[in-house]
Amino acid sequence: MLKRNQLALSISAAVLSGGLMAPLAIAQSDEAIEEVSVTGIRGSFQDALSTKRNADAIVDAISAEDVGKFPDKNIAESLSRITGVAVSREFGEGERVSIRGAGPDYNRTTLNGQSVGTADWFILDNPSRSFNFTLLPSTLISSLEVTKSPQASQDEGSLGGTVNVRTHRPLDLDAGQAAIAVESIYSETSEEYDPSISGQYSWKNDSETFGVLVSAAKQDRTVQRSGFEVLSWSDEATPGVMVPGTMGTPTFFQERERETLFLSAQLRPIEELQLTLDVLDTSMDADNMNANWLVLTGENAVDHATNGQLSGNSVVASQISGDGSGVVNWINRVSSSESQSYTLTAEYVTDAFSLDVVAGNTSAKGGTYRETSWEYGWSGGDYEFDLNTPSLDSNPAPSDADAYTATDGWIWGGERPTTDEETYFQVDLELPIEAGAFTSIETGAKFRNAERTQQRIVYSWHAPETMTGDEDLADSYLGYIFANCPTLSSCGLNSGGIVSFDTPAGGNSTTALAQMRDVMEQIAFVGFNGVSADYARSLDLANNWAVEEDIFAVYAQANFEGDNYSGNFGLRYVSTEQASSGYEFSSDSWGFQTVDRDWLNPSYLAWVTEDNDYSEILPSFNIAYDLSDDMVVRTAVARVMARQNWNQISPFETFGALNAPDPQGQAGNPQLKPFLADQLDVSFEWYYGDVSAFSATTFIKKNHSYLAQETFTEARYDEQTDTWVDVDFSRPVNGDGGLVAGVELAVLHDFDNGFGVQANYTYTDTGSDSVVGISDTMANLMGYYENDTFGARMMYNYRSEWSKGFHWNGNPLSNDAFGQLDASFSYNVTDNAQITLEAVNLTNEQVVEYSEYEDRLMSLYENGRRFVVGARYNF
Template identity: 85%
Template structure:
């Protein structure tokens, strides 16, 4: 069995790393000399994926490099969406996070060549979680993707649904001097922009094949524009039993996204038995963005809406107000980025007596919003009408009437995060001959991690912000007041110098014809100055949102491999200890939760950095067995206990809340004493390999979750700067609650018609009973049809998932995503054996992302990311 697995792995490596044409050596059953068979294109890559699945120790699904190259995917998450049981979120039109088999994005692990990769989100509304942001990894980086669904003791713990392992190319596996380069142009329908993408890879090794180096680089630009409609809160505080939208608007999000990725792999074979590999990754995303939202405060008129509005169930879905309305434009400018690095050194020693792997490495990430400015100009006493069924929003004054929007408020700040981890691992394998037992594996792994978040707020109304301008200060005591007296409406100070613009948004009414945001003017006034008066603002720490979590993990395992005439498998035990230290500020309320760091203003009488400790240990047994019914059919069974640690932000000492000038403000806070998720799972699969590139599989899985997170609530007052008053906020935080059962079935078929045509389809049904699990859709499905000959290839793909929970909106309302289905297509033409042209189309039917609260008639948001079209060329040499 060991020899057979090694042969299978070597075959897989040959196919994975061979580019468009890969030689496959197949032994003749008669014992004659080996003959060379050539496997090419889509058919070869699918055949390789089946080989990985069939020879795996547990239930595994895979995609090869050739296969990824033929998908219209710009990152790994989008590639993963084609795998059975995997769902992807696409908030900004590009895959970001994945859910697997009854477990949301935060409860699955992603590794690069078996090790962690630090990640830090760029978006200010994202909370630091354990989910990996796949926008950092382009799909051109990988040689294969593997999703392990039934764990083994030798695998890292931390996943409830599955572990994604991203494998990269290695130089000693490739031909010396092998290289490729590709260039693409991406057209985004919403932004109407063409953006370039360039990637290349070069691999070299010496004649003796003892030393090699591989270098890969990718640069991708993308202009993102997302328009839509938002309801920022629902409340029945003013009219018990009748839910009324609190604040609603028509937002447009813009971003110039620039992604750069560099990967270097160096290998040195010191002896026939000893191999050293050093992998280094540096990937970054510059993600500056701005958002414009034309808001109406419908909650001000909640009683009138409840009495006169159009009802759907217990929700007001349409209404109008005359003469008593209030609205604003909220323009937000952000300087954002994210960067990750990892360095891993591996020593592999293999002899007839034993195999020993030693791994040491470090990964780090930093990212977030490093500067944010939010401007509000508004109106009062006007009219508005809304209809959430369409949706539509109409206001009087209109959003293109710059003179009608008067000065309101300016605020801003910073929210940077970091993620660091060092790891050390030893794995030992001892071949044995003891009946059915063929090998014993054992090892240890140590991980030390830290995740941090900082938060600083800017106040243009802070004291002495007109220092050195005594004449001005006598009339306008703070810089904010000077700005608004000098620029009383959007029609002054060149704030409307961009004119008006029709935003391409799925909203009726006049909310789509608006004054265009002029970012340069706003940032000059906020950070540079106005009419020769230097800009100034106070910088204060927002104490409740600054935290750090340290985590030390130690694991030890033992695993036995066994094999008989028609069966094979493994069983083992993994023991894991986790020590956590969650730190944050304790402070008195006399400074409203702030500490000013650049002047004498806000300073709490009591301030101390405190740490709460939490620790736990778990035994994680596992058992996997595969039985060959015949040469073509395999039945597998896997039983295991799995665990997933809670999110960083959930176990941190954080606190956040929504707008304090909205009705019934809501907030959330962390809980450092949360215990991990524990689940017992059973997997049974049937696999029928009825052709070289044809197979059918059916899998059922059951997970008994020992606990879910539930919410506990409490009410505390918080200071509202704009009204200079305290406001009661209803806070909620996670606590460990009762568990529940997750069960499901996966069906997959791959059929090649031997004439260039083929079909691949899969379906997943997951039931969580009466429990709501974040990130999980009841139904997921993928369908792909393909055709390929020597010169032309085409794929048409459909990806679908039913509605799923997203937990809670930042304002406290329950949040769900409506069902989503997307059609994609890709085409390729081989100009020569080495040159290829490609064309790709993404989101062909221009699907919308729709979010709601509790019921579908309580719309929370509707977004359009638009279609994307890609034309490219690739050359291998």
């Protein structure tokens, strides 16, 4: 290892966070190496380069410039600048990452090498194995490492790559080192200023045997997202012609409040032994509400197919006179998410061996804990739509409170909490050896026990006896509400007046009544006119489930090194046992069991478990060969695996609106086997200047299977119409596999005068347009300037269209190409004080989703621009 460690000392710069890094030559001789201290952006490049250049596997890295000073406010945004990594931005922030032909659900994210429990707050997010990066503030991060070629000693579970988030450790920092930052964030769509404050302090004793680091952050954000939605496409009523079923102009509001605390304590009681305790506690209050003015276009499908404007076989514009209908859908949700992790690591190092023992637990809970959705409607009116624009007009208008009546209305709601927990224990042993080129043998074992659960409860204000037997008032509390609040002009439901939304859609649907959350929640959950609110709570039996997973892994790995090469090869054996549990029930209670009163109760109900188990042997081989002092070739061969999504292997069931034509639904499959792939990676790196470099990487993956869909039809009960409706369900199955091939190109050029440019490009060919989360083209372009007092970066990130799987109603869903321009500036007031300015999404890029073809618009969202001004002080 001596040669590579000496080589690391000669490296002093790396490319921007695109993952390509370059060495800066340091004057050196046979007797001494001159140490050069590099700070700021170039200093972060140096740290990242050291990580990449010393790795035997193919690894890209991003490093913080200083304690609490990561390049982006959102970790996923930083990851998006690495070659081969793509990011989804559902609500204007990076949330999930796709890597090298594998979607977000088939890549692992770890914190200091271990899992972090995740439970999403959004009610439409399905429990998955992807990690939501909005839960981790960037201020506590030391570096990010993306490993694209696995080693036997590394946890399995990724098809594309593993993201390891590293935090600072107290014994690695100077005693008494601290930083504090305050920021104000302005969001263009909500027109709100939100505060953010973070701080970090690290201490250790004079003998450097004990240290404690504490990092804390509190961040608020007001989210407003306006847009246009088509909720379904169908040709059931018009064979051969696809007609939009329901469309509207939604506006989403949310107040996010995130608090994070991280503690790291280290103890070195003797020279050979070091103990580290890491504790993470992060939570986010995510209450939200959504207002959508909907036109039920599917009810006029035949007229649209006959008289509407067609693009291909899709109706993209039409109008109806006198026979239209629509509703306002106001949804209010109490939502949150929180995660904790506790990890204790013991490292014992001697000349004879190194032993690491890790034990820990991580847990999360989150979701929607209370939801209410109000619908008032109209019928017999007019409307017209144009998806080319898009625009939506209706008569009566959304501002006409008297026209929206309870006659065409409904109130529903519920709960959807989820949990995620994992307990882990691992032992790793490394034995130094001298056997030719072999330098050490590593072996170890790891046990993980994980459980993911989902609960779904629905509220029924129309249930019997919700008026406590007072039939003189109404037959149910829903009947009482509608009798006393017959239109939106009643009971204060229109007390907020009329508002206009800044939305990418046109038509009078963008000028509507303001949503009155307080009024609706008072009526729904407290009562009014002296009558107490009441509703039945029933389990939605098909959507209550639990999946438990026991994983045992053991590995052996040999490390080798010669004059101009180094690497490793090994085997990892993994055994997985899964138990998917859910309700088995008769259909005589419409799939519900009322838990707070005697109403709906199936004649047969049982909690049943379906087992599934499999084991795999995963070989891996990595080698790095130095062609010269400034050229390196890396080759990696491996078999990788990723387990299927929790949601997909659960016995869940969900479906869209039963009053729409051709209702679609989805169901789980507990017998799914994991994804397996054989991969080959070859990379070339040429460090041709002090801070200038070029790299090219090619990768090929042979996927043994892709996720396919099979369909079946079953009837489901529609509460609102008291009828049974056939639903076409799709469920995942292991389908045929295929090849994924790609090329990554990256270049960094520094002009030696403070200016520099970095660019990278990734092309991925999956052989199919339906592989979830993958764009065939991704690119980054970044320019930077830095001197002793001022720094600036302009960053453009682009990805071509990608599949998102299936919409909740069963339609295929894709996201159109997306490109985002960001900028950041910093000014050093003193050596310790800095002022920063950031701008996110300067071009106000819109998120566009469609079904199969671009003329079948599903949604158009505008998240707007964000501007951040802040001040930071180091102690």
